[in-house]
Amino acid sequence: MADRLAGKIAIITGGGRGIGAGITQRFVEEGAKVAIVQRNPPAHALLDDRTLYVKADLANSEQIRSAVETVVERLGGLDILVNNAGIMFEKTVDDMTEADWDQMMDINLKAPFLLTKAAMPHLRKRTGASVVNIGSIEGLASNPGHPAYSASKAGIHGFTAAIAIDHGHEGIRCNAIAPGWINSDLSEMYLDSMPDSTRVRKELLAMHPVGRLGEPSDVGNLAVWLASEESAFVTGQVYVIDGGRTKKLPLPIS
Known part of the structure; x- marks a missing residue:
């Protein structure tokens, strides 16, 4: 086991599946203690003496505040917040209801704000505190039918810069990761549902x-x-991690 995060305590929202599980596993390997904060229990394989599950509905501001306080009480502090949990659906502006829009913003944008707000008093007490937000390449461009999702992720990128500016003097850094296509059980189901999935x-x-x-x-x-x-000298940045996908210009040839 390496020790780049030895002695660190982290909250990872949605840390029990997909990208979140990948972050949880790497944090634990690097010596951190991790609290997985999400609505449903994670797979048992993710839970051991270095991980803790705290149940919270991230659409509920009181449950968010309570979850952060529970983590601090049980693990003894907070060094790292990873705002990873999010939702996505495909609806154009014409198809989308106001409730649809609000749901996307509540989970993808408002919850990270509330989590960061609740975490801030605890992060201030630590040396080298860090907030990592999970944005998306769709915060920089968009797929069809994703106006709400793209707007929420672009908001995360802007929020990241603002936190870095406002709280850098307190020793709190904030950066974002903008993933492209990342394999998961959900992405596999999506591909399998295509009429010609092989193509x-x-x-x-x-x-x-x-x-x-x-x-x-x-x-x-x-x-x-x-x-x-x-x-330690990096803050306010958005790191695209997409295998070069967004740098490849399309050509009208196969």
Whole structure:
């Protein structure tokens, strides 16, 4: 076990599946104690003497505040906050209701604000505190039918810069990670649902100059660096991790 996060205490929202699980696993490998904060219990394999599950509905401000206080009480403080949990659905502006829009913003943008607000008094007490927000390449561009999702992730990128500016003098850094396509159980179900999933998979792979799709551990590796003292002079940044996908210009040829 390495020790880049030895002695650190972290909250990871949605840390029990997908990208969040990848971050949780890498943090634990690097010596951190991790509190997984989400609505449903994580897989038992993720829970051991270095991980703690705290139940919270991230659409509920009181449950968010209570979850942060529970983590601090049970683990003895807080050094790192990873705002990872989020939702996504595909609806154009025409199709979307006001309630749809509010739901996306409540989970993807308001919850990170409330979590950061609740965490701030505890982060101030630590040396080398770090907030890591999970944005998206869709905060920089958009897929069809994603106006609310893209808006929420662009908001996360802006929120990241603002936290870095306002709280840098307190020793609190804030950076964002903007993942591209990352393999997960949900992405596999999505691909399998396509009429010609074999062709779709081949074309998706061709979009990535590195020749593969992303893994949760790829995001976890970057999150470890951003949470550690190795990135002590880095704040307010958005790191795209997409295998080069957004740098590849499309051509009208196969």
